[in-house]
Amino acid sequence: MTLRTLDTLGSLEGKRVIVRCDLNVPLRDGIITDDGRVRASLPTLNALINAGARVVVCSHLGRPDGAPDPQYSLEPVAQRLSELLGAPVAFARDTVGESAQEAVASLEDGGVVVIENLRFNPGETSKDASERGAFAAELAKLGDVLVSDGFGVVHRKQASVYELAELLPSAAGLLIATELDVLDRLTENPERPYAVVLGGSKVSDKLGVISHLLPRVDRILVGGGMLFTFLKAQGHDVASSLLEEDQLDTVRGYIAEAAERGGARAPDRCRRRGVVRR
Numbered sequence: 001m002t003l004r005t006l007d008t009l010g011s012l013e014g015k016r017v018i019v020r021c022d023l024n025v026p027l028r029d030g031i032i033t034d035d036g037r038v039r040a041s042l043p044t045l046n047a048l049i050n051a052g053a054r055v056v057v058c059s060h061l062g063r064p065d066g067a068p069d070p071q072y073s074l075e076p077v078a079q080r081l082s083e084l085l086g087a088p089v090a091f092a093r094d095t096v097g098e099s100a101q102e103a104v105a106s107l108e109d110g111g112v113v114v115i116e117n118l119r120f121n122p123g124e125t126s127k128d129a130s131e132r133g134a135f136a137a138e139l140a141k142l143g144d145v146l147v148s149d150g151f152g153v154v155h156r157k158q159a160s161v162y163e164l165a166e167l168l169p170s171a172a173g174l175l176i177a178t179e180l181d182v183l184d185r186l187t188e189n190p191e192r193p194y195a196v197v198l199g200g201s202k203v204s205d206k207l208g209v210i211s212h213l214l215p216r217v218d219r220i221l222v223g224g225g226m227l228f229t230f231l232k233a234q235g236h237d238v239a240s241s242l243l244e245e246d247q248l249d250t251v252r253g254y255i256a257e258a259a260e261r262g263g264a265r266a267p268d269r270c271r272r273r274g275v276v277r278r
Contacts (some may be wrong), residue, residue, distance in 0.1 A: 003180065004171040006047060009145055012050035014109055018143035018158050019044060019173065021151035023059035023077045025050045030076055037152075038080050044173035045085065045112065054107035056142050057081070057114045058095075058160055059150065066122030068094075078114035089114060095121045104142045115142070124159045129268035136163035149173025187216055201223030203247045214257055230255070 006012075006238040021041045026033045041057075042278050062072040068118040075091050082089035092100040096240045118124045123135025136159040146168040148154055153161055154176060164170075172180070186194075194217050198206055203226040213220060222230050233251040 003177060005177050006044070006051075006147065006171055006173065009147075009169065009171050011051075012048060012145065015053055015145055015147045016104060016107070016143040017048050017053040017147055018056045018058060018139065018164070018168070019048065019059055020150050020153070020164070021059045021146045022059075022097060022152040023074065024061050024152065025077060027061075027071070027076060030071075032076055032080055033081055035084075038077060038084060040175055041081075041149060042084060044147065044175055045081075047174060048147070049085070049087075052109040053113040053145075054104070054109060056091075056104055056107075057112060058118055058139070059114075060119045060124065060160075061117050062119070064117060064119050066119065066125070068116075068120045072117050072119070074114055074117050076085065081112070083113060085112065085134045087112070092116055092137070092159060096122075096135070096142065100142060117125065118158075118160050119161075126159075129163075132157075132159040133163050135159040136167055139164050140167040143168060146170040147173045149175045151176055151179045187212065190216065193218045195219040195221060197221045197223060199226075201225035203229045203244050203251060207247075207250065210254055214261070216252065 014278045019041075021037075021044075023037055023041065025035060025037050032038070045057070047057060057078075059074060059077070061074055061077070064072045075093075078089050078091040090103045090106070090111070092103040092113055092115040094100050094116050094117050095118055096115075100113075100115045103115070107113055121135055123138075126132050126135075126168075139160060146164055148161065148165065148170060149172070150161070156162070186196075196213055196219070198209065198220060199222075200206060202222060203210075206226065210220065225242040226244070228238040229244045229247055230251055232238050232243055233248045233255060
């Protein structure tokens with residue numbers, strides 16, 4: 001399958017382009033402590049600005065419970081984006097309501113607006129496809145084209161990622177295209193020795209990745225919260241640490257396959273550092 005990229009969308013001058021970014025940055029007291037994801041969005045946003053598009057940036061931040069929560073507002077991200085772009089960036093204080101509609105309507109060619117945290121609307125992450133579809137339909141009214149550039153969320157069945165792409169002409173942004181090119185090289189024809197570091201809180205989010213990588217890599221180094229599910233699967237006491245009980249059998253299968261391939265290692269270092277109790 002050929003990846004649809006920005007150049008497949010034709011002229012974007014004057015068109016409203018919704019860009020689904022991953023701007024889920026860490027905040028402390030309303031201050032961004034690491035703006036790496038904001039910087040990663042710049043190549044795509046600059047390309048669209050230079051093409052004369054009217055850019056509508058959307059993203060999630062944190063895990064609000066489907067309702068507005070000031071601690072998860074994207075306003076600090078809009079301010080930082082303005083600094084990095086060297087141009088004003090408008091901020092809409094809702095996702096698809098009056099503020100978003102007015103901000104988008106006021107855009108000029110090359111202008112940028114950030115709409116509020118998508119997860120302030122329960123339809124974004126609803127398990128009900130009709131609810132996601134209804135929210136996506138409202139989002140679609142804000143744009144003519146969708147550019148997907150949130151690499152960390154592109155696999156998720158969420159309204160702004162999945163259903164919205166069914167309603168608008170869509171293409172991958174420069175970040176997605178770059179990451180997929182790197183992934184292709186790393187998974188299909190990697191240099192040796194080849195080790196992969198995996199993190200994250202949930203094993204369940206990485207099942208496909210681990211299954212795909214096991215036959216291809218020399219080592220998989222597991223960190224983050226999902227480490228404890230692996231440790232528990234090896235028989236270690238993880239006390240009250242984060243654990244996915246329903247993934248233990250799957251993880252035991254991964255460990256067994258890694259051992260057959262010569263890539264399994266006991267977590268002795270974790271025990272020495274007191275991470276795991278005997």
